Amino acid sequence: MLKTRLIPVLLLRNGLLVRSELFSIHQIIGNPINEVKRFNEWNVDELVYLDISAGDSYDTGREDHRVGSLSDPLSILEAVGKNCFMPLTWGGRIRSIEDMRNCFVRGADKISINSAAVANPRLIADGADTFGRQAIVVSIDVKRSADGRCEVYTEGGRTATGYDAVEWAARAESLGAGEILLQSIDRDGTGSGYDVELVSEVSRALTIPVIACSGVGMYEHYAAGVRAGAAAVAAANIWHFRELSDRNGKRAMARAGIPVRL
Amino acid sequence: MSATIAVISCGIGNIRSVVNAFEYLGCKVVVAEAPALLHEADAVVLPGVGAFKAGMANLQAGGWIPALEQEVLGSKKPFLGICLGMQLLATEGFEGSRTPGLGWIEGQVRELRFDGDALRLPHIGWNNVTIPPHSVLYQKLGGEADFYFVHSYAIYAESAADDTRAYCDYGGRFLASVERENVCGVQFHPERSHKAGLKLLGNFAAMANRS
Numbered sequence: 001m002l003k004t005r006l007i008p009v010l011l012l013r014n015g016l017l018v019r020s021e022l023f024s025i026h027q028i029i030g031n032p033i034n035e036v037k038r039f040n041e042w043n044v045d046e047l048v049y050l051d052i053s054a055g056d057s058y059d060t061g062r063e064d065h066r067v068g069s070l071s072d073p074l075s076i077l078e079a080v081g082k083n084c085f086m087p088l089t090w091g092g093r094i095r096s097i098e099d100m101r102n103c104f105v106r107g108a109d110k111i112s113i114n115s116a117a118v119a120n121p122r123l124i125a126d127g128a129d130t131f132g133r134q135a136i137v138v139s140i141d142v143k144r145s146a147d148g149r150c151e152v153y154t155e156g157g158r159t160a161t162g163y164d165a166v167e168w169a170a171r172a173e174s175l176g177a178g179e180i181l182l183q184s185i186d187r188d189g190t191g192s193g194y195d196v197e198l199v200s201e202v203s204r205a206l207t208i209p210v211i212a213c214s215g216v217g218m219y220e221h222y223a224a225g226v227r228a229g230a231a232a233v234a235a236a237n238i239w240h241f242r243e244l245s246d247r248n249g250k251r252a253m254a255r256a257g258i259p260v261r262l
Numbered sequence: 263m264s265a266t267i268a269v270i271s272c273g274i275g276n277i278r279s280v281v282n283a284f285e286y287l288g289c290k291v292v293v294a295e296a297p298a299l300l301h302e303a304d305a306v307v308l309p310g311v312g313a314f315k316a317g318m319a320n321l322q323a324g325g326w327i328p329a330l331e332q333e334v335l336g337s338k339k340p341f342l343g344i345c346l347g348m349q350l351l352a353t354e355g356f357e358g359s360r361t362p363g364l365g366w367i368e369g370q371v372r373e374l375r376f377d378g379d380a381l382r383l384p385h386i387g388w389n390n391v392t393i394p395p396h397s398v399l400y401q402k403l404g405g406e407a408d409f410y411f412v413h414s415y416a417i418y419a420e421s422a423a424d425d426t427r428a429y430c431d432y433g434g435r436f437l438a439s440v441e442r443e444n445v446c447g448v449q450f451h452p453e454r455s456h457k458a459g460l461k462l463l464g465n466f467a468a469m470a471n472r473s
Contacts, residue, residue, distance in 0.1 A: 001389065001390070001431065002385075002387045002388065002389050002432070003387065003388040003389070003390075003408060005387065005388065043456075043457075045388055081278070081279070081282065082282050082285075082286070083282075083286070085279075085282075085283055085286070085453060085454065085455070085456050085457075085459060085460055086410070086454055086455070086456045087410060087454050104276060105276070105278070106278075107278055107279060107282065109279075109454065134384060134386055134412060207382065261388045261408040
C-alpha cells in the first residue's frame with residue numbers, strides 16, 4: 001500500500017541553510033553544498049528546499065558561502081540534484097513558467113509556488129498544463145487572526161492577503177495544484193505541534209494531498225498531523241537539533257499504526 | 263572494467279536524474295541522442311515519462327527501433343526500460359487509441375484498474391513491490407521493498423509468461439517490473455527510489471559489466 005511520506009523542509013537564505021522561528025528569526029545552520037550528501041543519506045521520502053531569501057543579493061559577506069558555486073539558487077539546485085535520489089521539490093521566488101523550467105532541467109521533480117500564485121493564480125494552471133499537475137506544489141502560509149480566522153500571508157509572512165486559507169487552498173486545487181504545502185506562521189519553530197485544526201479544515205476541503213508543516217517538536221506530532229488528514233508530514237527544524245530524526249520519526253509513526261517506508 | 267551505459271535521450275522525459283544515478287554509482291554513462299551511439303554501449307537504458315502514443319512516435323521518428331532490435335534483441339545487450347520506457351516494451355497500448363508497442367513483452371498497456379472503488383490517479387508515492395525469486399534486478403533487496411511510482415497506466419498481461427515478474431498493488435494488482443533474459447523493465451523510478459533504487463540500478467550495471 002501507499003506509504004505516508006515524511007519530508008524534511010530545508011530553508012535557504014542567501015545561499016546558506018537556516019532554521020526559522022515564527023517566520024522571523026533565521027539562524028544560520030550551514031552550507032547546503034557541504035550538507036547535501038548527509039541529507040541524501042537520511043531515510044526520508046522526499047526533500048523540499050525553500051529559498052526564503054529576502055532580496056536578490058546573495059552576498060552575506062561570509063567566507064564559507066563562497067564554497068562551491070553558491071552564486072545563485074539554481075547552482076545550489078544543480079549540486080543538490082546530483083546527490084538526491086528521492087523526489088525533490090524546489091521553491092522560493094518562482095514567478096514564471098521559465099523559472100519553473102529552470103528548476104526542472106536542473107533535477108527538481110516538483111516546484112513550489114507561494115506569493116506568485118496568490119498574485120497571479122493563472123500561474124498554477126499554466127504550470128500544471130505545461131509540466132503536469134503532479135509537478136506543481138502550492139505552498140500556503142497561514143496566520144490566525146485574533147478572532148481565530150485562518151488568513152493567508154505572502155512575502156515570507158509579511159503581507160496579509162485577506163484570503164481564507166481553506167478557500168485559497170480549494171481554489172489552488174481547482175486551478176491545477178498537485179499538492180498543498182501548508183505552513184503555520186504561528187507554529188513555526190515553536191515545537192508545539194502542528195495546528196491540527198488548520199490541517200483538518202484544509203484536508204477536508206480538498207482531494208489533493210496536503211503536506212502538514214510547521215511546529216513539529218516531538219515525533220508524536222507526526223501522527224497527530226496524519227490523523228488530522230495530512231497525506232504527508234513535513235518538518236524543518238527537528239532535523240537539525242535531534243539525532244536520528246529520520247529513523248526515530250518513522251518509528252514513532254509506525255508505532256502509531258501509520259504505514260511508512262522503513 | 264566499467265561498462266558503458268547508454269541512456270537514450272529522445273524527448274520523452276527528463277533523463278538527468280537517471281544519468282546522475284548511474285554516475286553516482288561510478289558507471290560510465292553516455293547520453294545517446296542518436297541510435298548509432300547504442301552500438302558503442304554495453305547496456306541501454308530507456309527512461310520515459312508521458313503518453314504511450316507520443317513515446318512510440320518519438321522512437322519511430324528518431325530511428326531508434328532498428329537500432330534497439332539489433333543491439334538488444336540481436337546482440338543481447340542488457341536493456342532497462344523505466345516507467346514509460348517499460349510500457350513501450352508491451353504488445354500494444356490503449357492510451358486514447360490503440361497503438362502498437364515494441365512487442366518485446368506480451369501485454370497491453372491500460373489505465374490502472376481497480377478491484378473495488380476507484381482510487382486517485384496518478385498512482386504517486388512510495389508503494390511496496392513483492393520481490394520474485396531468481397530476480398537479477400532485485401538481488402540483495404530482501405523479500406519486499408518500497409519504490410517511488412508516478413503513473414496512471416501499466417502493463418497488463420492475461421497469461422503468465424516464463425519471465426520474472428514483480429507486482430505492486432494500488433486498488434488492484436499491476437505489473438511493477440519484468441525481466442526476460444537481457445530485457446528488463448520497471449514501472450517505478452529507481453533513480454527516485456533512494457537506496458533500494460540505487461541497489462537495483464547497481465544490479466543492472468553489474469549485468470552490463472558481466473556481459
